[in-house]
Amino acid sequence: MSTAVHTHVLGEAYKRKEDARFIRGQGKYVDDVQLPGMLYGAIVRSPSAHALIKHIDSSQALQVPGVVTVITGKDLEAAGLNWMPTLPGDTEIVLAVERVLYQMQEVALVVATSRYAAADGVAAVEVDYDPLPVVVDPRKALDPDAPLLRPDKKDKQPTNQIYHWEVGDRAATDAAFADSAVNGVVVKQDIYIPRIHPAPIETCGCIADYHAATGKLTVWLTSQAPHVHRTIFAWVTGLPEHRIRVISPDVGGGFGNKVPLYPGYLCAIAASLKTGKPVKWIEDRSENLSSTSFARDYHIHAEIAADKAGNVQALRVHTLADHGAFHTAAQPRQFPAGLFHICTGSYDFKHALVEVDAVHTNKAPGGVAYRCSFRVTEASFLIERLMDTLARDLGKDPAELRLENFIKPEAFPYRSALNWTYDSGNYEAALKLAMKKIDYAGLRREQAEKRTRGELMGIGISSFTEIVGAGPGKHFDIVGIQMFDSCEIRVHPTGKALARIGVQQQGHSHETTFAQIIAAELGLSPDDVDIEHGDTDTAPYGLGTYGSRSTPVAGAATAMAARKVRDKARKIAAYLLEVGEEDLEWEPGRFFVKGAPDKGKTIQELAFAAYTNCPPYLEPGLEAVNYYDPPNLTYPFGSYICVVDLDRGTGEVHIRRFMAVDDCGTVINPMIVEGQVHGGLTQGLAPAMYEELSYDEDGNIRGGNFQDYLMPTAMEAPRWETDRTVTPSPHHPIGAKGVAESPTVGSPQAIVNAVVDALAHVGIRHIDMPITPEKVWNILNEKGLTSD
Amino acid sequence: MSKHHIRVTINGTLYEDDVDARMLLVHWIRDSLHLTGTHIGCDTTSCGACTILVDGKATKSCTMFAVRADGRQIQTVEGLEQQGKLHPIQDGFHQEHGLHCGYCTPGMMMTAVALLRRNPNPTEQEIREGISGNLCRCTGYVNIVKAIQYAAEKMRASEQVPAGSGEGGE
Numbered sequence: 001m002s003t004a005v006h007t008h009v010l011g012e013a014y015k016r017k018e019d020a021r022f023i024r025g026q027g028k029y030v031d032d033v034q035l036p037g038m039l040y041g042a043i044v045r046s047p048s049a050h051a052l053i054k055h056i057d058s059s060q061a062l063q064v065p066g067v068v069t070v071i072t073g074k075d076l077e078a079a080g081l082n083w084m085p086t087l088p089g090d091t092e093i094v095l096a097v098e099r100v101l102y103q104m105q106e107v108a109l110v111v112a113t114s115r116y117a118a119a120d121g122v123a124a125v126e127v128d129y130d131p132l133p134v135v136v137d138p139r140k141a142l143d144p145d146a147p148l149l150r151p152d153k154k155d156k157q158p159t160n161q162i163y164h165w166e167v168g169d170r171a172a173t174d175a176a177f178a179d180s181a182v183n184g185v186v187v188k189q190d191i192y193i194p195r196i197h198p199a200p201i202e203t204c205g206c207i208a209d210y211h212a213a214t215g216k217l218t219v220w221l222t223s224q225a226p227h228v229h230r231t232i233f234a235w236v237t238g239l240p241e242h243r244i245r246v247i248s249p250d251v252g253g254g255f256g257n258k259v260p261l262y263p264g265y266l267c268a269i270a271a272s273l274k275t276g277k278p279v280k281w282i283e284d285r286s287e288n289l290s291s292t293s294f295a296r297d298y299h300i301h302a303e304i305a306a307d308k309a310g311n312v313q314a315l316r317v318h319t320l321a322d323h324g325a326f327h328t329a330a331q332p333r334q335f336p337a338g339l340f341h342i343c344t345g346s347y348d349f350k351h352a353l354v355e356v357d358a359v360h361t362n363k364a365p366g367g368v369a370y371r372c373s374f375r376v377t378e379a380s381f382l383i384e385r386l387m388d389t390l391a392r393d394l395g396k397d398p399a400e401l402r403l404e405n406f407i408k409p410e411a412f413p414y415r416s417a418l419n420w421t422y423d424s425g426n427y428e429a430a431l432k433l434a435m436k437k438i439d440y441a442g443l444r445r446e447q448a449e450k451r452t453r454g455e456l457m458g459i460g461i462s463s464f465t466e467i468v469g470a471g472p473g474k475h476f477d478i479v480g481i482q483m484f485d486s487c488e489i490r491v492h493p494t495g496k497a498l499a500r501i502g503v504q505q506q507g508h509s510h511e512t513t514f515a516q517i518i519a520a521e522l523g524l525s526p527d528d529v530d531i532e533h534g535d536t537d538t539a540p541y542g543l544g545t546y547g548s549r550s551t552p553v554a555g556a557a558t559a560m561a562a563r564k565v566r567d568k569a570r571k572i573a574a575y576l577l578e579v580g581e582e583d584l585e586w587e588p589g590r591f592f593v594k595g596a597p598d599k600g601k602t603i604q605e606l607a608f609a610a611y612t613n614c615p616p617y618l619e620p621g622l623e624a625v626n627y628y629d630p631p632n633l634t635y636p637f638g639s640y641i642c643v644v645d646l647d648r649g650t651g652e653v654h655i656r657r658f659m660a661v662d663d664c665g666t667v668i669n670p671m672i673v674e675g676q677v678h679g680g681l682t683q684g685l686a687p688a689m690y691e692e693l694s695y696d697e698d699g700n701i702r703g704g705n706f707q708d709y710l711m712p713t714a715m716e717a718p719r720w721e722t723d724r725t726v727t728p729s730p731h732h733p734i735g736a737k738g739v740a741e742s743p744t745v746g747s748p749q750a751i752v753n754a755v756v757d758a759l760a761h762v763g764i765r766h767i768d769m770p771i772t773p774e775k776v777w778n779i780l781n782e783k784g785l786t787s788d
Numbered sequence: 789m790s791k792h793h794i795r796v797t798i799n800g801t802l803y804e805d806d807v808d809a810r811m812l813l814v815h816w817i818r819d820s821l822h823l824t825g826t827h828i829g830c831d832t833t834s835c836g837a838c839t840i841l842v843d844g845k846a847t848k849s850c851t852m853f854a855v856r857a858d859g860r861q862i863q864t865v866e867g868l869e870q871q872g873k874l875h876p877i878q879d880g881f882h883q884e885h886g887l888h889c890g891y892c893t894p895g896m897m898m899t900a901v902a903l904l905r906r907n908p909n910p911t912e913q914e915i916r917e918g919i920s921g922n923l924c925r926c927t928g929y930v931n932i933v934k935a936i937q938y939a940a941e942k943m944r945a946s947e948q949v950p951a952g953s954g955e956g957g958e
Binding site: 015016018019020021022023024025026027028029031032034115116199200201202203250251252253255284285286506507508509671672674675676678679680681682683705706707711713714715717719720 | 823828864878883922
């Protein structure tokens with residue numbers, strides 16, 4: 001029996017266990033699954049952004065060879081299936097009945113024997129629409145003459161305003177601003193954070209497979225939260241939850257896109273219930289970009305009050321949030337704007353006030369947390385933009401201003417003006433490391449010298465603080481379910497372990513990193529620990545993977561479950577070695593008698609004994625489960641510095657260097673952390689310079705395919721540079737904070753700050769994303785800076 | 789819908805079928821032949837998840853009709869590994885952490901194989917340009933570039949192109 005002891009499992013760059021299937025093309029994604037007798041669904045969608053539905057004629061479609069049935073909203077209504085709960089408590093219709101509220105809204109489902117027949121059927125469904133006035137600009141949604149977009153809930157909500165929410169001390173904040181207006185400095189900025197889309201390369205889809213004989217519904221689903229989806233399916237269909245099985249197999253990227261419930265899923269379920277056959281529905285790219293949850297779309301006005309020396313005093317923010325046709329924003333119910341009020345960021349503000357007004361428009365619904373913990377991206381962007389503006393007005397270097405205003409390392413745990421308790425941080429150390437690695441002083445000298453020659457170079461800093469890993473369950477929920485997470489570990493008689501976790505991976509590498517956590521706790525090799533996830537029939541209930549909560553919450557559950565296993569192993573060791581438990585000492589992989597290191601039992605021997613020679617006073621076996629409700633969130637942070645050169649002929653922005661220093665607490669696998677940072681940075685570059693889902697005045701979406709929605713390729717993405725500091729979370733069992741969203745949250749403002757910095761000397765204070773060559777060239781042209 | 793008889797060699801195996809004229813190659817490969825390693829990400833020739841080699845050339849199979857593959861030699865991701873030995877590009881993606889969710893990976897690897905056949909010693913810029921028809925949302929490309937460099941070095945060192953049987957020249 002192996003007695004290998006593994007002492008350095010955490011922090012090792014183990015190669016990924018999941019790679020073996022993916023590099024062979026043997027991953028199993030939802031669309032790879034084919035079931036006997038399977039039918040295919042395709043959706044008839046609205047061409048109009050706002051219209052009454054006069055008539056739906058399916059008769060021609062039913063004549064199309066291969067078409068089995070056409071399902072409309074009225075059919076679903078009759079079956080009680082034409083509604084879905086949204087995360088914040090709205091109700092979303094599955095198939096439009098009276099009216100359509102946005103272009104590409106779902107109107108009918110065609111079910112056929114092949115993909116092609118289903119598409120033919122969609123083309124043959126005739127729908128008559130009567131156009132209505134369209135609300136595209138959220139600033140006009142509250143005009144008195146604006147059409148009411150949601151008459152279905154006019155009793156509860158008589159206008160297009162979904163909510164007004166505010167947090168903070170208004171009187172103290174206003175007083176601080178009044179004081180700074182006289183005795184200090186106030187900076188203000190309007191910022192639009194455009195509507196973008198997570199756009200994983202695999203679109204959303206499912207196969208619903210209902211067996212009438214057993215009453216069992218199996219749903220293969222592109223899901224980041226399979227247990228929550230199961231519960232919602234039970235609520236909506238009325239089927240008993242123990243007869244619903246959600247399988248989220250390999251998932252080709254999620255980034256928040258695969259957290260919500262979409263009408264296509266319910267359509268496939270309804271079709272399987274009706275036909276008794278498995279029904280597959282896979283959306284195409286245009287459907288993905290145009291109808292599933294967008295992100296951001298915040299119109300922000302932000303102000304900082306500071307004293308003359310530049311010490312920040314107060315932050316005041318008002319935001320208009322465009323939520324589209326339904327209130328489907330991803331957020332816990334206690335926090336209508338999610339964690340947006342983390343916007344005091346890394347700085348020691350005394351007072352703050354944040355107000356958010358959310359409105360309906362004739363656009364696709366959403367407001368998903370795209371690689372971000374519930375609006376922390378918007379929050380971080382505004383504060384890092386404003387700090388640069390403040391530095392400019394004070395004539396200070398933006399790094400210097402940040403260093404002066406950071407929350408000090410000794411101030412943690414730190415209670416923010418908006419009532420968050422930051423667990424740990426050392427912001428100075430991260431910024432100073434980034435400055436050293438990129439030679440900040442040298443870059444500033446180069447910039448000054450270049451400016452004399454008329455060359456445009458900019459340096460942008462972002463010193464962000466994140467807030468991730470929701471719960472605690474008393475404050476955070478998804479459709480009312482508290483945000484805990486879970487792990488179940490089974491150690492087999494031969495000393496190998498199988499663990500199942502409540503979160504699900506879509507590129508996160510859980511099968512490797514969670515094996516490392518268990519291996520470290522039990523002294524096993526990660527090769528001897530397999531991780532399973534995504535099947536609700538086998539995995540313990542969990543809230544899923546989003547908001548960087550896998551490592552902070554399910555990772556904690558995994559460590560705690562492993563410790564339960566180890567505690568039982570200690571009892572077995574005491575029995576076998578005939579000593580008291582208190583006489584035993586643990587080294588990774590082995591208990592031994594204090595003072596007699598030769599007298600011991602390995603974890604493998606103890607696992608064997610648990611099944612073969614268990615103490616009579618213990619239950620046999622060596623298994624444990626843990627449901628972990630975190631006592632607090634975790635607060636990863638970092639400092640990024642971006643260097644850009646502007647092309648005066650074309651307006652193009654060239655990112656010369658980008659240095660990212662992250663602090664995610666304890667690092668489980670540095671290779672995977674670095675890989676996640678690379679990917680997240682590229683998803684920050686994307687909105688900063690390329691991606692936007694905009695709409696024309698008629699509500700036609702622009703950006704509904706990959707020719708118009710410009711996802712960065714290898715030609716646009718720079719060669720990212722990374723480093724890290726390590727400030728463990730004091731409340732997480734292994735000190736880990738989560739990492740994968742930090743770079744997406746922290747990087748756009750570094751890029752924008754750099755471009756604005758390159759143009760600050762001609763009076764430019766802000767440029768809204770995406771910073772396209774056209775926008776830059778227009779500025780250059782206006783300022784007389786263009787060259788041939 | 790007219791049916792057409794096609795004979796296509798994929799990864800060294802001859803497949804014969806009667807397909808609709810409008811059947812896309814990627815659907816035939818995935819749904820009829822059950823070679824599901826080739827993926828679909830955009831339907832519009834933008835993302836490259838469906839990239840395969842047709843007569844040795846990297847080709848986006850979502851925008852090619854199956855009938856056009858008649859008589860041709862095709863290689864998919866399933867044909868990279870030979871006699872239990874990974875192709876250097878597969879090894880490179882594993883060693884250099886060139887994949888996260890794995891969805892773009894098969895198409896990315898097939899594009900890289902074609903690139904390295906054209907240019908066994910590409911610069912970083914040539915690699916970036918060579919894979920610019922393939923989108924990856926997860927990795928930020930840094931480690932994909934490294935993975936291709938790893939494979940290039942391995943392949944130059946062994947002076948062979950173990951790219952599987954059944955393929956033609958370019």
